[in-house]
Amino acid sequence: MDDALQLTDSLDRTRGPMLAAAIGDAVGWPIENRSGRVGGISKVKPRLQLVGWTRREGGSYAPHEVEVEAGSYSDDTQLTLAAGRSRLRGSAWWKHWTDCELPLWLVYERGGGGATKRAAQAWNRGQAPWSGEQKEADRNRYFGAGGNGVAMRIMPHVLLDGDDEFNPVASHILADGVCTHGHPRALVGALAYGYALWLALRQEGPLGFGDLVAQTLAGEDQWGSIPELLPQLSDWRQQIGSGQAQFEKAWDRTRKEMHDLLTLCRDSLGQGSLAVDRKALEAIGAFDKRTNGAGTIAAAASVYLASRYASQPGQGLTAAAFAKGADTDTIAAMTGGLLGAIDNDAWLSRLSTGLQDVEYIEEVAAALAHDRFQERPRGRTWRQPDRRELLEALGDDNRAKVELPVFGACTVARKHELSTKSSNLIREWTLLTEEGQTLFIKRIVPTKSKRSTTNGHAAAKPPFWLVLRVRDLRASESFYCDVFGFNKRKGETPERTYLSDRIALELTAKPGPRPTEATDEKALLSRHDTITLFRNERELKELHQRLVAREGPVSGIFDRGSFRAFRCTDPDGTVIEVRAASTPSPD
Numbered sequence: 333m334d335d336a337l338q339l340t341d342s343l344d345r346t347r348g349p350m351l352a353a354a355i356g357d358a359v360g361w362p363i364e365n366r367s368g369r370v371g372g373i374s375k376v377k378p379r380l381q382l383v384g385w386t387r388r389e390g391g392s393y394a395p396h397e398v399e400v401e402a403g404s405y406s407d408d409t410q411l412t413l414a415a416g417r418s419r420l421r422g423s424a425w426w427k428h429w430t431d432c433e434l435p436l437w438l439v440y441e442r443g444g445g446g447a448t449k450r451a452a453q454a455w456n457r458g459q460a461p462w463s464g465e466q467k468e469a470d471r472n473r474y475f476g477a478g479g480n481g482v483a484m485r486i487m488p489h490v491l492l493d494g495d496d497e498f499n500p501v502a503s504h505i506l507a508d509g510v511c512t513h514g515h516p517r518a519l520v521g522a523l524a525y526g527y528a529l530w531l532a533l534r535q536e537g538p539l540g541f542g543d544l545v546a547q548t549l550a551g552e553d554q555w556g557s558i559p560e561l562l563p564q565l566s567d568w569r570q571q572i573g574s575g576q577a578q579f580e581k582a583w584d585r586t587r588k589e590m591h592d593l594l595t596l597c598r599d600s601l602g603q604g605s606l607a608v609d610r611k612a613l614e615a616i617g618a619f620d621k622r623t624n625g626a627g628t629i630a631a632a633a634s635v636y637l638a639s640r641y642a643s644q645p646g647q648g649l650t651a652a653a654f655a656k657g658a659d660t661d662t663i664a665a666m667t668g669g670l671l672g673a674i675d676n677d678a679w680l681s682r683l684s685t686g687l688q689d690v691e692y693i694e695e696v697a698a699a700l701a702h703d704r705f706q707e708r709p710r711g712r713t714w715r716q717p718d719r720r721e722l723l724e725a726l727g728d729d730n731r732a733k734v735e736l737p738v739f740g741a742c743t744v745a746r747k748h749e750l751s752t753k754s755s756n757l758i759r760e761w762t763l764l765t766e767e768g769q770t771l772f773i774k775r776i777v778p779t780k781s782k783r784s785t786t787n788g789h790a791a792a793k794p795p796f797w798l799v800l801r802v803r804d805l806r807a808s809e810s811f812y813c814d815v816f817g818f819n820k821r822k823g824e825t826p827e828r829t830y831l832s833d834r835i836a837l838e839l840t841a842k843p844g845p846r847p848t849e850a851t852d853e854k855a856l857l858s859r860h861d862t863i864t865l866f867r868n869e870r871e872l873k874e875l876h877q878r879l880v881a882r883e884g885p886v887s888g889i890f891d892r893g894s895f896r897a898f899r900c901t902d903p904d905g906t907v908i909e910v911r912a913a914s915t916p917s918p919d
Contacts, residue, residue, distance in 0.1 A: 346491050346701035348676020349669040350693050355683050356668030357408040358382055360653035360660035378654035380646055382686045393823040394776045396752035403686040406443035408484045408665040416488035416696045426564040428711045430455050435714040440771040447477035451512035456716055462571045478517025480630035482509035483525045484662045487669050490529045491700045498530055502559035510568055516586040521627025524590050527555035528635045532673035539674055542601035544639035549594045556587040593632035609651050619657040633663050638670035645671035646679045692768030712737045716839050720827050723775050726761050740766030801840040807903045808837050815878055849905050853887045856899040862907040872912045
């Protein structure tokens with residue numbers, strides 16, 4: 333490639349997209365339909381500024397309100413920074429991404445999407461979301477995940493790899509994307525957006541009205557083909573297995589879908605000054621609740637807006653952030669990234685002043701610009717017990733600092749309880765990290781069940797009859813739900829699963845010695861440290877047959893006075909005595 337085509341000012345070219353994307357995220361987040369903004373968005377007037385707002389969170393289980401400071405960003409920027417830190421680990425980037433960044437992100441995420449959180453929870457358990465160890469329903473959800481959670485975070489791959497060819501960029505985008513999303517709609521959308529950003533960064537002179545859409549369409553062979561798989565994806569390839577042909581067909585359909593969306597954008601821009609944003613965005617499905625979160629649609633919308641407003645970046649970012657009914661934080665972040673690559677001049681300086689962690693974002697941009705691995709606090713594997721230990725440490729009123737991988741020493745700048753109408757206690761900590769990123773960590777603490785009133789005073793009942801401390805939450809959950817037939821209840825957290833109104837499984841942060849295994853019938857019947865579950869006579873027999881088929885430790889059915897029973901062990905070696913009862917089990 334000629335020297336003239338080299339990025340003339342690598343720092344500014346990297347800084348512009350990173351800052352503009354974060355600003356778009358911060359401006360668009362409170363306008364998003366699912367933002368939970370108190371007061372709604374119907375009366376909010378389009379204005380390119382960073383504002384504070386109040387957000388409803390917690391659903392029906394623990395409804396509460398959070399004050400979001402002006403300039404605060406959401407998961408779009410969080411994951412972009414996490415992906416950037418990972419790439420700066422060199423050849424170890426993918427392992428760092430899946431072992432550390434994605435699991436750790438669950439601790440401090442703000443506004444994260446369902447598919448990304450589910451995948452991060454799988455990595456948090458030490459399992460890939462496509463793994464055969466996952467439940468079939470979870471694997472199907474992974475391979476059906478086609479949202480924009482990939483496209484919104486892939487900027488670091490373009491900034492780091494994009495000097496000569498798009499092929500290495502594409503391979504890294506795919507390797508990143510499949511960590512959370514398995515449907516081509518997420519992956520092709522990310523590749524098309526990545527290609528548009530790659531073009532914008534390489535342009536020598538000003539981009540004309542509509543040029544970016546046209547050039548992206550012309551490069552379909554580069555973004556539309558399945559990229560070369562990195563070695564890290566050998567397991568992913570094996571899991572596709574016999575479904576490879578079906579996956580390729582889905583890819584081809586999605587490639588055509590992306591082509592058609594960009595064609596609609598090109599045709600709309602062909603009307604010149606008569607092009608109407610809302611009509612064009614509506615045509616590509618940006619306001620359709622069934623499709624507006626798709627990766628392909630987010631890519632098309634952002635490329636359209638950046639192409640239309642290439643010479644007016646402030647207006648383009650406003651149009652993206654206030655496209656009410658669309659996924660505004662993601663579309664504004666992606667549009668901002670493109671506009672920041674096209675024009676990173678004074679329009680950014682005015683807005684970046686109040687942006688959360690602006691100096692840290694610039695620091696990551698500088699590291700990516702110079703392909704510089706920076707000596708930072710070491711990354712390490714992060715798993716479920718680590719989260720529990722962290723929350724226990726933060727719960728210590730005398731604790732002023734905690735240590736986190738990646739972020740180093742973290743100072744507790746604020747600790748407070750959030751306003752809630754539920755009986756739960758919601759605490760939030762603001763951490764100022766040595767690395768430079770601000771983290772907001774929240775914990776919901778169940779405190780009381782429904783209250784009964786005695787003499788005018790509320791009397792609190794204990795929330796559970798039984799809490800079982802377990803080493804592997806998913807294995808125990810599978811045992812008690814699949815074998816015993818318990819139903820999971822709402823309110824699941826990475827540390828706790830609720831099996832009924834009175835029974836919960838809780839991950840132990842510091843497991844003690846495993847109980848002596850009761851491996852035969854004599855050992856089972858001699859144990860006194862047991863728990864008792866009740867089933868009716870018919871359920872008792874069916875349950876015994878299921879446990880015998882599993883080939884785990886289980887006794888025969890025996891008579892004990894007025895009842896029949898048998899014993900077995902759960903995955904932690906806890907002995908369970910199952911007794912026949914005349915009433916159904918309380919699950």
